[in-house]
Amino acid sequence: MSEETSAVIILFGGSGDLAQRKLYPAMFGLYKRGILAAHFAVIGTARRPWSNAHYRDIVVAAVAGDNDHDQAVAFSEHFYYQSHDVTDAEHYITLKELAATLDAKYQAAGNRLYYMAMAPAFFATIASHLKSEALLTTDGFNRLVIEKPFGHDYASAKELNDSITATFKEAQIFRIDHYLGKEMAQAIMGLRFGNPIIKALWNKDFIQDIQITLAEAVGVEERAGYYETAGALRDMVQNHVMQLVACLTMEEPTELSAAAVHKVKAEAFAALHRYTEEEAAANFVRAQYTQATIAGSDVPGYREEPGVAADSLTDTFVAGRILTDLPDLAGVPIYVRTGKRLTRKSTQVTVTFKPGAAGMFGAQPAAHLTIYIEPTQGITLELNGKQLGATNALVPQNLDFRHDKKAAQAAPEAYERLIGDALHGDQTNFNHWVELAATWRYIDVILAAWAKDDQMPTYAAGTMGPKAAFDLLQRDGHDWFWQPTRIQMAD
Ligand SMILES: NC(=O)c1ccc[n+]([C@@H]2O[C@H](COP(=O)([O-])OP(=O)(O)OC[C@H]3O[C@@H](n4cnc5c(N)ncnc54)[C@H](OP(=O)(O)O)[C@@H]3O)[C@@H](O)[C@H]2O)c1
Missing domain, CATH: 3.40.50.720 (NAD(P)-binding Rossmann-like Domain)
Known part of the structure; x- marks a missing residue:
């Protein structure tokens, strides 16, 4: 517009x-x-x-x-x-x-x-x-x-919502989640619903798992006052990660309108498989970064950061295994992770397609579709192709697309899109109350499970989180696709 x-x-x-x-x-x-x-x-x-x-x-x-x-x-x-x-x-x-x-x-x-x-x-x-x-x-x-933040649990979010809806109707409220303003987050719908080949494969028969990583390389910086009251689960998972989960699992909207998109999103959130507290404790991992030397510089641990309590139980890292009860994707694990002081800044999504049964070419390894949200923007589709030379062996080969850096910089930034949308009255890329209510209810169970445990696992600053975050996938026989220490395509 x-x-x-x-x-x-x-x-x-x-x-x-x-x-x-x-x-x-x-x-x-x-x-x-x-x-x-x-x-x-x-x-x-x-x-x-x-x-x-x-x-x-x-x-x-x-x-x-x-x-x-x-x-x-x-x-x-x-x-x-x-x-x-x-x-x-x-x-x-x-x-x-x-x-x-x-x-x-x-x-x-x-x-x-x-x-x-x-x-x-x-x-x-x-x-x-x-x-x-x-x-x-x-x-x-x-x-x-x-x-954001819109509340710190379901009860406080509801109280806040009640107070603003006493003045404004839902159609007048634009709750910001700036991730929804990002180019590649908006591109997920086009990729999923604008390509018959992707649409045909987007189900539990073909998808092995979906992985979402929102990694930050920085620590808590000057935000300890706020962060101590939030932590990674509230700060990143309840909003940005959950919105990406909805974009990746929701059914196709009947049209490109705010009402139609919010309808399928609400269904996607309602279909999140609810864990008991015990299941939440087994399917979500939290941790805090500890001191390390990165590229020759000493980096303090979270508890040594200014403004952070020496016995803080605030999570700076979360990894989780989310399931949906939507029929098309039921049973497909959606692994999410986010944290501060990780190896490299990157937001990306990888969909792993199931490996094929061994055929005339031998094993048919899993194929991967990666959506790069930031800092680079684009997609990579990995397919098995014949290795060059006198062999019939298959090797992974990448079809790569990246938006041109200059063109990407010239495109409106997330806040510009969102303020423009609010001025035009388009609520598509804002949080509806129903979505917030559902995500807080989901998060509250995890918070309740963690409240019963005063152990805080740790990870060294500069790594990709604690071992438990890797074990979470290995239990299913899977592994994180993006491992910045492994040589991979530019991300
Ligand atoms: N900063 C970010 O990158 C970022 C990112 C995402 C979300 N947010 C959210 O955006 C909001 C603002 O964050 P911020 O970082 O901009 O905070 P901030 O720098 O602390 O700014 C707060 C503002 O509120 C004013 N203020 C404080 N008390 C006031 C009062 N009683 N009456 C009138 N004005 C008052 C302050 O000015 P005076 O002191 O002059 O009154 C200042 O302009 C928060 O909800 C935050 O969670 C921020």
């Missing part, structure tokens, strides 16, 4: 890290594409007493490159700063008046996008003040964009 949109965007947390690193560059991208043009204004809010001029300097610094400084300045002129404490009702009156003034100035047609880029503890307060101080307009759209 590329037509111009009109709106007054009210950004709670306008001075924050997310706003400066992601949201302003994303909005600038929309500006350069003409999706934000003449008819928009952004009101950035936070407590610190900034002037409009200072705020605009911050915006320019956040977005300007070497060649687009003048365009960045023109863009920043649409930005206004309002010092605002989200707990203070009076401030919402001022905000409402400023929004109305800017609406008239920019002809924003009564449209409002409320973006909560703040600590989640404030989400409910903001939503209730938007209602009590009557900020929602009656003559345009009113949409709420809300960041």
Whole structure:
């Protein structure tokens, strides 16, 4: 969608890290594409007493490159700063008046996008003040964009959802999972449902297992305060990993609309095979990284990181074995893993197709389809081909596709796509409450199982997690396909 949109965007947390690193560059991208043009204004809010001029300097610094400084300045002129404490009702009156003034100035047609880029503890307060101080307009759209984390278990997620749905209807709520904005995450549907050869094979008769890896090479960095309350299971599995699981297991939507996609996703989440706590403990592995020397540099263990408790039981790594009860894929293990301080940063999915019975060429090894989500973007399909020369032996051969780096960089980044979608009212790539509820219920069982155990397994920083994460697959006679220490195609 590329037509111009009109709106007054009210950004709670306008001075924050997310706003400066992601949201302003994303909005600038929309500006350069003409999706934000003449008819928009952004009101950035936070407590610190900034002037409009200072705020605009911050915006320019956040977005300007070497060649687009003048365009960045023109863009920043649409930005206004309002010092605002989200707990203070009076401030919402001022905000409402400023929004109305800017609406008239920019002809924003009564449209409002409320973006909560703040600590989640404030989400409910903001939503209730938007209602009590009557900020929602009656003559345009009113949409709420809300960041993760959405709760820390099912009960808190439900409480938060109840509080925001007291002000906004589900059709007005855009819950961000930025993984759904990524090019190759969006490409999974096209790959699965746009290729008869893939469609025909996407079932338990042909698929041996599916593997999802979201590996980070960095440690907890400056985020210990948040991470200590979350851990890898909540921070990565409940949202990003689960959304990828749904994209990989769901049935084909009847059409490419938000309603049709959310319907099959909801079915996919409802069909997740529920474990008992004992089964969850046997099928999920957690661990924490420990000190190591990587490329000559000493890297601290998680418990030595600033802001982390010396006896912390926060998981920095999770591996799990997920099953679905959807008939087409029932019994096919979906192995997932994610963690900090792993060998290399990469997000990728591998589908392993079953090996064939030995035939005239001897053994027919398993074939693999890998989807590279980041940092490279593309797919590799590994097939068995005849080895070159006077032999009939079969060897794995790769059909490789990678998006051209320059073209990939020029494509809109995840936040740009998602903010554009929210402005256009397209909820396809956002989290529906039904999906969140189902994933939290699934995660709660694992959390409950772990709460009964105060042992925290460890892995050395720079490795791909604890031995238990490998044992999890070996129990089924399988192995992780991506092992960055093994020589493989570029990933
Ligand atoms: N940063 C990321 O890369 C990232 C990635 C994914 C999701 N998120 C999510 O995005 C949200 C924001 O994260 P962040 O990293 O940008 O946080 P942050 O840097 O701490 O920013 C918080 C913002 O809230 C404002 N604020 C705090 N208390 C306030 C109050 N009482 N009234 C009004 N404003 C107040 C702060 O400004 P003042 O101090 O001036 O009030 C600041 O602008 C969080 O939900 C986070 O989980 C962040």
